[in-house]
Each structure stands twice: as C-alpha cells, then as structure tokens.
Amino acid sequence: MTASASSQPPSSHLGRYPAGAAAFPHPGLLGIAGLAPHEILFLLDEAEQWVELNRQPQKRDDRLAGLTIINAFFENSTRTLLSFEIAGKRLGADVVNMHAATSSVKKGETLIDTAMTLNAMRADAIVIRHASSGAVRLIAGKVDCPVLNAGDGQHEHPTQALLDALTIRHALRARGDGANGDGGGFTGLVVTICGDILHSRVARSNILALTALGANVRVCAPPALMPEGIEAMRVTPFHDFNAALDGADVVMMLRLQQERMEGQFIPSPREFRHLYGLTLDRLSRAKPNALVMHPGPMNRGVEIDSNVADLVNGADLVNGQEGARSLITTQVEMGVAIRMACLDVLTRRARKLPGWGTPDSSGEIRA
Ligand code: NCD
Numbered sequence: 001m002t003a004s005a006s007s008q009p010p011s012s013h014l015g016r017y018p019a020g021a022a023a024f025p026h027p028g029l030l031g032i033a034g035l036a037p038h039e040i041l042f043l044l045d046e047a048e049q050w051v052e053l054n055r056q057p058q059k060r061d062d063r064l065a066g067l068t069i070i071n072a073f074f075e076n077s078t079r080t081l082l083s084f085e086i087a088g089k090r091l092g093a094d095v096v097n098m099h100a101a102t103s104s105v106k107k108g109e110t111l112i113d114t115a116m117t118l119n120a121m122r123a124d125a126i127v128i129r130h131a132s133s134g135a136v137r138l139i140a141g142k143v144d145c146p147v148l149n150a151g152d153g154q155h156e157h158p159t160q161a162l163l164d165a166l167t168i169r170h171a172l173r174a175r176g177d178g179a180n181g182d183g184g185g186f187t188g189l190v191v192t193i194c195g196d197i198l199h200s201r202v203a204r205s206n207i208l209a210l211t212a213l214g215a216n217v218r219v220c221a222p223p224a225l226m227p228e229g230i231e232a233m234r235v236t237p238f239h240d241f242n243a244a245l246d247g248a249d250v251v252m253m254l255r256l257q258q259e260r261m262e263g264q265f266i267p268s269p270r271e272f273r274h275l276y277g278l279t280l281d282r283l284s285r286a287k288p289n290a291l292v293m294h295p296g297p298m299n300r301g302v303e304i305d306s307n308v309a310d311l312v313n314g315a316d317l318v319n320g321q322e323g324a325r326s327l328i329t330t331q332v333e334m335g336v337a338i339r340m341a342c343l344d345v346l347t348r349r350a351r352k353l354p355g356w357g358t359p360d361s362s363g364e365i366r367a
Contacts (some may be wrong), residue, residue: 006128012047012164014340020355025364026294028140028147032208040209044342045168051170054090062092067124067347069093073150074130078297079332080159081148084127087339089354093124111135112142124350126345128152133201146346148339154199154260160169160295161205163338165213167331168250171291179351188212188249192244192286194220194276195254198227199261202295203254207233220244222276224265225256241276248286252293253278253304269302278304282327292326 017023069088088095133153140147151157211234220238238244311325348356
C-alpha cells in the first residue's frame, strides 16, 4: 500500500467483522480482558496495512492530522514510548510526550488532577503508562477522549500482547504454518512463557490474548515468582523449565522485574539463569524451529543467552530462510503497526467515520 491521506477505514478485511463500531465497540484500550477474540483479530488485521506502510520509504498517512495525542508516561520506557510516538506521527497526529520525571506529579499533584489537566487541553487520545495497577482505568474515568494503556503496574500491557500475537501470526504465515482462517492460526499452538510471571503485565495480557485465540499457554517460573491460582487463567503452570519447553512452538522469555520486587525473590541472577535461562541447549527441548520472543528490555546472560536472542532474526522468515528463530526485533516492528491500528480505530468516533457512532450509557459505542 502507498501512503494516502484517506480518512476511510481500510476495506481489505471488511466483511469478516461486524460493520463499523460493532467491530470494536470499546471507547479505549485498557486491557485485553473484556475483548472478544474477534475484536483482537480485528485489531491484528487493521495493523497489517501499517506493517506494509512502515516498510515503504515514505511512511506517512495523514488520517489523524489535526488530532493531539498525549503520551503520559509516569514510568520509564524506551521502546513503548518511542513506538507510540512514531505510530502517532506516522498517522499525522501532533504527538506530545509527558515524562513524569519533569511533570507536576513530582510536585505532589494527584493523578486525578493530572488527568483533568490533560483533559482540559483537549487531547484526542491519551496513552498512559503508570507503575500502579489500575491507575490507567482511574484516569480513563476522568477524561473525555480514548485512553490507551501502555502498561499499568503488574496488571496489563494490551498493545504488547497484540503486537506479540501479530508477530507470531506473521512468523507462522511466513513458514506456511497456517495462521489463516477465522481463528488466525493460534488454535493448539503451544506457547511457553517463562520468567517473572508474578510481576509481569506482559505475561498477564499475553495469557489473556493467546488463550482467547485458542493457544495452549504454559507459564514457568520459580515458586516465588508464580502467581497463586494462575490456573484460573486457563494456563498450565510449571516450575521445571525443561518440562515446560517440551514440544513448545513459541518460547517467550521475561526479565526479572527487580523494580517491582520488595525483598529477595531469587537466590541470584546466576542461579536463575541456571534453572530458568533460555540457553541453546535448553531451546532444543522445544519443537524444531520453535520461535523465540522477548518483549525487552533483555538481560542477556540472565533470562536469555545472547546466542539465543540473536538466532537468525525473525525478519528473515519473510524471505523464507530456514533457521530463523528469534523474533525479538520483529516484535518491535509489529509494535509500531499495532499502535497505529489502535490509535486509528479508537479515534474513528471523534473523526466521525461512517458507522462509528456515539457511546451509549455503558461507554460502549453503537454504530
Ligand atoms: C515490558 C514492560 O514495560 O512491561 N517492556 C515493554 O513494554 N516492552 C516488559 C519489561 O519491562 O520487562
């Protein structure tokens, strides 16, 4: 696709989803919880056009021209903040970044006052990252525009789960391993998520998205880093990484979230690597050509060895090369496309696209 200033939604997958806002009736994106599988697939399909556009030399579509997007990041971030900023700019929006370190938050302002200030500036979308679980929902209740959760505490990181699903789908398609049809190819896929499950919003959102799409999700962590009652999320817990890897199609590694740990959860990083680090040797227990993923930032030599992280990059899968295993940079690429899709879809009501009506009293949008 070439860059265009069209204000119309893409038509390539129209017909597969309910028309207009019925395809995605939510006023914002606070989490994967509450999304129907077809709504997740709708966002993945919407993102495909942006994957294409982002591979062109001219990466510009002006459908959000004149709109203001505020990225309010109350917690440090490199890739997620940059990704949202690039996504907004490629769609032609004016993007402003608010860093907590330099904001009035440090002067004692309450979160609600900050939210009301952002609202008074008439932002058209607000992207929020916050260290407290639930903070994003609190802000969403106080502002008039769509709110996108860029990670709240240990709760959810929905765009990460969406970009991970898109990455898996691309890799499977490039291999000719299905990923077509209504389910998107996730049915029966064995995905092992290993690391600090307890503190990870990435794990939570991925579990919700992948199980909704029909994957068999295994989670693996030392006992101290495994949430109690995780089985209720329809996953199989493991403490033995070797067993969790047996026959896996996808291995997703997570960093130890030291900043969320009070006290000692693991004896030492060395010990952690010994039992839970993804080494080449250990990876051989998974399916041949199992895909390797990591949301970043990576701690090489702790949860993942360098020679695994750098296993011929997933981008090469597109060219049909064999042996491509690590999708870590493909995840970053898909992140921009997913965020473009989310910003586009969530601003359709404000942009008065045909069929994208006004929310009813429950906040759901009815065409
Ligand atoms: C994750 C996050 O911030 O939750 N990173 C990201 O968004 N890519 C994971 C992490 O910090 O470990």
